[in-house]
Amino acid sequence: xxxxxxxGQMASMxxxxxxxxxxxxxxxxxxxxxxxxxAIAAWLDPSPNSPYLTAVGSVAGWFGAxxxxxxxxxxxxxxxxxxxxxxxPRVRTSGWRRYYEYALDHKVIGLQYLGASTGTFLVAGLIAxxxxxxLMNYQPTLFHYPEDYLNAVGxxxxxxxxxxxxxxxxxxxxxxxxxxxxxxxxxxxxxxxxISVWLVPIGVLTISMSPLLGQWSTGWRGYEPLAASxxxxxxxxxLGVFALTTSSLIVAINLTATILFKRTKGMxxxxxxxxxxxxxxxxxxxxxxxxxxxxxxxxxxxDKVMPLNLFNVFGQPLGYEYLFxxxxxxxxxxxxxxxxAIWNEILPVMGRKSLFARPIAVLGLVFVMLLxxxxxxxxxxxxxxxxxxxxxxxxxxxISIPTGFAYLAAIGTLWNSRLRITTPTLLVLMSxxxxxxxxxxxxxxxxxPANLQLHNTFFVxxxxxxxxxGGMVFSWMAAMYYWLPxxxxxxxxxFWGKLGAIWVFIAFNATFLNFFIxxxxxxxxxxxxxxxYLQPENFWTSxxxxxxxxxxxxxxxxxxxxxxxxxxxxxxxxxxxxxxxxTSSPPPAKNFDVLPEVVGxxxxxxxxVPDPVVxxxxxxxxxxx
Amino acid sequence: MGSxxxxxxxxxxxxxxxxxxxxxxxxxxxxGTGPYFGTASNLxxxxxxxxxxxxxxxxxxxxxxxxxxxxxxxxxxxxxxEKVIDAPKQTRNNKVFVGSWILISILxxxxxxxxxNASGLEQVFAAQLPANNPNPxxxxxxxxxxxxxxxxxxxxxxxSLNANGQDTLYLPVDRPVKFVLRSYDPFHxxxxxxxxxxxxxxxxxxxxxxxxxxxxxxxxxxxTKLISTEQNPMARVQCSEVCGPGHPYMEANLHVVxxxxxxxWAKQQASRS
Ligand code: HEM
Ligand SMILES: [Cu+2]
Ligand SMILES: [Cu+2]
Numbered sequence: 036x037x038x039x040x041x042x043g044q045m046a047s048m049x050x051x052x053x054x055x056x057x058x059x060x061x062x063x064x065x066x067x068x069x070x071x072x073x074a075i076a077a078w079l080d081p082s083p084n085s086p087y088l089t090a091v092g093s094v095a096g097w098f099g100a101x102x103x104x105x106x107x108x109x110x111x112x113x114x115x116x117x118x119x120x121x122x123x124p125r126v127r128t129s130g131w132r133r134y135y136e137y138a139l140d141h142k143v144i145g146l147q148y149l150g151a152s153t154g155t156f157l158v159a160g161l162i163a164x165x166x167x168x169x170l171m172n173y174q175p176t177l178f179h180y181p182e183d184y185l186n187a188v189g190x191x192x193x194x195x196x197x198x199x200x201x202x203x204x205x206x207x208x209x210x211x212x213x214x215x216x217x218x219x220x221x222x223x224x225x226x227x228x229x230i231s232v233w234l235v236p237i238g239v240l241t242i243s244m245s246p247l248l249g250q251w252s253t254g255w256r257g258y259e260p261l262a263a264s265x266x267x268x269x270x271x272x273x274l275g276v277f278a279l280t281t282s283s284l285i286v287a288i289n290l291t292a293t294i295l296f297k298r299t300k301g302m303x304x305x306x307x308x309x310x311x312x313x314x315x316x317x318x319x320x321x322x323x324x325x326x327x328x329x330x331x332x333x334x335x336x337x338d339k340v341m342p343l344n345l346f347n348v349f350g351q352p353l354g355y356e357y358l359f360x361x362x363x364x365x366x367x368x369x370x371x372x373x374x375x376a377i378w379n380e381i382l383p384v385m386g387r388k389s390l391f392a393r394p395i396a397v398l399g400l401v402f403v404m405l406l407x408x409x410x411x412x413x414x415x416x417x418x419x420x421x422x423x424x425x426x427x428x429x430x431x432x433x434i435s436i437p438t439g440f441a442y443l444a445a446i447g448t449l450w451n452s453r454l455r456i457t458t459p460t461l462l463v464l465m466s467x468x469x470x471x472x473x474x475x476x477x478x479x480x481x482x483x484p485a486n487l488q489l490h491n492t493f494f495v496x497x498x499x500x501x502x503x504x505g506g507m508v509f510s511w512m513a514a515m516y517y518w519l520p521x522x523x524x525x526x527x528x529x530f531w532g533k534l535g536a537i538w539v540f541i542a543f544n545a546t547f548l549n550f551f552i553x554x555x556x557x558x559x560x561x562x563x564x565x566x567x568y569l570q571p572e573n574f575w576t577s578x579x580x581x582x583x584x585x586x587x588x589x590x591x592x593x594x595x596x597x598x599x600x601x602x603x604x605x606x607x608x609x610x611x612x613x614x615x616x617x618t619s620s621p622p623p624a625k626n627f628d629v630l631p632e633v634v635g636x637x638x639x640x641x642x643x644v645p646d647p648v649v650x651x652x653x654x655x656x657x658x659x660x
Numbered sequence: 661m662g663s664x665x666x667x668x669x670x671x672x673x674x675x676x677x678x679x680x681x682x683x684x685x686x687x688x689x690x691x692g693t694g695p696y697f698g699t700a701s702n703l704x705x706x707x708x709x710x711x712x713x714x715x716x717x718x719x720x721x722x723x724x725x726x727x728x729x730x731x732x733x734x735x736x737x738x739x740x741x742e743k744v745i746d747a748p749k750q751t752r753n754n755k756v757f758v759g760s761w762i763l764i765s766i767l768x769x770x771x772x773x774x775x776x777n778a779s780g781l782e783q784v785f786a787a788q789l790p791a792n793n794p795n796p797x798x799x800x801x802x803x804x805x806x807x808x809x810x811x812x813x814x815x816x817x818x819x820s821l822n823a824n825g826q827d828t829l830y831l832p833v834d835r836p837v838k839f840v841l842r843s844y845d846p847f848h849x850x851x852x853x854x855x856x857x858x859x860x861x862x863x864x865x866x867x868x869x870x871x872x873x874x875x876x877x878x879x880x881x882x883x884t885k886l887i888s889t890e891q892n893p894m895a896r897v898q899c900s901e902v903c904g905p906g907h908p909y910m911e912a913n914l915h916v917v918x919x920x921x922x923x924x925w926a927k928q929q930a931s932r933s
Contacts, residue, residue: 182905252904260873261904264854348855348873386736388747392758417859417900418870421785428777432769439765442725447757449732451663451749456737464729471725475718478772482714484707484780488698488866491859491900555697557863557894562908568893610744641750 061107068103109137145211184563192255218299241275263347301633313376374510390638391447399440458532462513469505494554704866806906859900
């Protein structure tokens with residue numbers, strides 16, 4: 036816990052203004068904003084069909100709610116009022132309430148992102164359980180109308196992608212650890228960062244509530260021209276994703292600038308920790324591609340309310356598909372690059388062995404980033420001209436070369452190591468196993484003749500769950516166990532940690548290996564009912580999926596327990612070398628009393644290797660730092 | 661060096677076993693379709709060959725990484741309770757290993773792009789040339805929310821229906837079929853303004869191609885096996901692209917019959933429509 040300020044100092048600060056909890060105020064202001072703007076829209080542009088809430092009104096109202104929400108949560112007190120000359124109020128620095136308020140500390144913001152991601156993971160995970168329940172039977176059981184089921188698929192996918200997969204390790208772990216790992220006390224744009232995290236809850240709520248506006252059946256890709264004639268809930272899908280991607284975009288800008296400009300003395304590019312490299316490459320990807328999908332979604336939304344005839348049958352429906360995947364494929368690398376970086380962050384520490392071929396590991400991340408914009412149309416082999424098939428399959432296969440570099444470094448590091456098989460190690464190795472299956476099945480999908488059969492079947496669904504859950508979620512869990520002592524100064528139980536890891540590993544493979552078989556047997560995607568012959572296989576898949584859901588629950592409960600009640604542990608329990616471990620756990624409000632100086636590589640082990648970090652005595656440091 | 665030898669030996673042996681297992685798996689189905697299933701058409705066979713080849717490519721890669729993980733967990737494990745000390749050998753680079761890794765990964769990727777991908781595509785493209793499809797049966801396939809409509813202009817069949825009035829697809833075996841995929845059919849009124857994309861997929865044929873509003877696309881397929889939905893549920897027409905609430909139900913029965921049986925069926929249908 037960060038130390039509260041001494042009494043005298045507290046009194047001299049301006050008093051906090053918020054009369055009641057900011058979250059409640061934000062909800063109220065959001066409600067007011069919604070009603071006001073929706074009413075204005077209904078007045079300016081009345082619709083005979085819906086006197087109170089028109090399509091235009093629901094969009095205008097949403098922007099009203101967004102503004103009200105952001106002002107209520109802290110934008111008014113901390114940004115608008117100070118601009119008008121009032122003093123900036125103090126930001127709460129201790130107690131649990133600071134997590135439900137506007138914050139400036141990157142660690143609080145990181146935990147806010149992590150909490151939002153974890154909560155959404157549970158919600159979207161429960162939706163997945165409901166979907167698997169439906170699929171236990173070839174006839175509808177839970178969702179009686181296909182549109183209910185399809186809407187569930189769409190919400191599951193959208194929430195998982197934009198709030199979990201792209202956020203947990205970037206907005207969450209990235210915000211928390213990058214400043215610590217590069218030796219700085221704050222991020223470059225803390226004020227923007229404090230606001231950006233609050234775009235996540237409103238994005239999640241928007242997407243979850245979207246069916247109220249009218250059910251939609253397009254799934255997370257919002258394919259046109261179905262979107263053009265689909266339910267109005269799609270408007271909130273566009274807007275929710277808009278909020279979530281804006282949040283990720285701010286994270287990307289903030290962390291890129293932080294890594295570029297705030298590294299401590301001696302933190303050269305050659306010494307930059309792998310995880311920071313991962314976050315940097317991901318952030319560059321985000322900066323390039325998020326604006327692209329945002330523009331596409333805004334156009335899609337305008338097309339729906341106006342209509343502009345851009346992507347509906349009178350326009351270019353396939354244009355949307357191309358624009359979507361132009362972002363959509365880099366998105367999968369946005370998801371997996373932090374995971375690949377985490378492997379090579381944890382393995383040297385656990386193996387007490389120098390990171391093997393470090394430049395190659397870094398280059399792998401960078402080349403994946405560079406190539407990722409060249410492969411998008413491999414999602415559209417069944418739609419494209421024959422002449423496009425060869426180039427897109429070419430780049431798709433080539434991108435596995437730099438992806439493989441993560442394996443090259445990991446394997447080289449494992450070799451001759453003294454591997455401590457802890458829960459994080461186990462999860463990293465499991466992640467390597469799972470992502471391998473994800474990658475190898477990608478080999479089949481990249482083969483165009485086979486793709487024409489496998490496309491849009493459960494084979495594809497299995498493939499991307501292997502890469503996302505197998506690659507990213509397992510690595511996320513590894514990182515959580517690895518850094519748990521850092522977050523809280525406490526540690527987990529090795530027994531429960533390993534049990535939890537093995538549990539999800541078995542249940543995960545039992546579930547998703549079946550997806551491949553189902554796909555080969557002719558089970559297509561987006562179906563709430565299917566031919567009877569597929570039922571037995573689906574039944575067992577669902578049983579395994581329920582075990583998987585329970586397994587995630589066990590791990591989450593265990594982590595939360597360890598965080599609050601786990602046994603206390605020494606400051607640097609893994610004897611890691613990176614900077615985040617060179618300060619107390621949990622880190623103090625300003626991270627380091629004295630900024631450390633880097634004089635060597637964090638990833639070099641062996642006898643007579645000097646400590647890579649020196650802590651200068653206080654006098655040596657320039658006062659401004 | 662000892663570990664390298666042991667690992668290398670294990671890798672070779674297990675990979676060979678794996679290849680043997682994969683081959684058995686591929687040949688497990690009575691008709692040699694292995695795990696791929698969709699082989700009842702000329703295009704499906706191309707995909708199946710690609711699939712089988714890629715299984716063979718994947719096995720040694722899979723074995724290498726998984727064996728490495730297990731090997732490391734056993735051989736390089738620090739004993740429990742042991743004092744934490746750095747690994748005695750600190751190899752930070754190995755030019756031979758890195759160089760051959762990069763070279764092999766480039767070669768493997770080039771290989772699978774050329775074969776089975778490019779070589780398979782060449783066959784697919786060739787199978788699409790009208791010259792290679794003499795005397796084709798023309799089937800107009802109309803996809804709309806949510807129905808498949810099949811008409812046979814050469815036989816004056818505007819919509820082929822079974823006895824229950826459901827759309828069905830009848831095809832003669834071993835005769836090229838020219839599927840004209842379109843989303844509009846002059847014999848049925850349909851609001852084209854709300855038209856959407858559908859996917860024309862016959863799982864047993866191992867191929868699908870999308871039906872795009874406003875476009876007419878042609879795909880040539882030759883059915884190579886006598887199958888029907890009743891006897892093999894993969895022999896069905898299934899929409900493979902989400903197209904709204906009716907998507908799960910957008911399917912039609914398929915019958916691949918002999919040329920003679922087809923001619924008889926066509927006559928019957930023509931007199932009905
Ligand atoms: C907890 C275990 C999970 C299970 C049992 C599960 C199951 C499913 C199922 C049954 C589908 C529908 C497939 C279809 O009919 O098209 C699906 C779709 C999807 N899932 Fe999951 N899922 C899980 C976790 C995740 C996670 C963690 C992510 C990403 C972080 C994810 C991302 C997606 C996406 C992007 C889709 C596609 C949605 C669409 O087609 O619009 N899932 N999942
Ligand atoms: Cu992709
Ligand atoms: Cu469909």
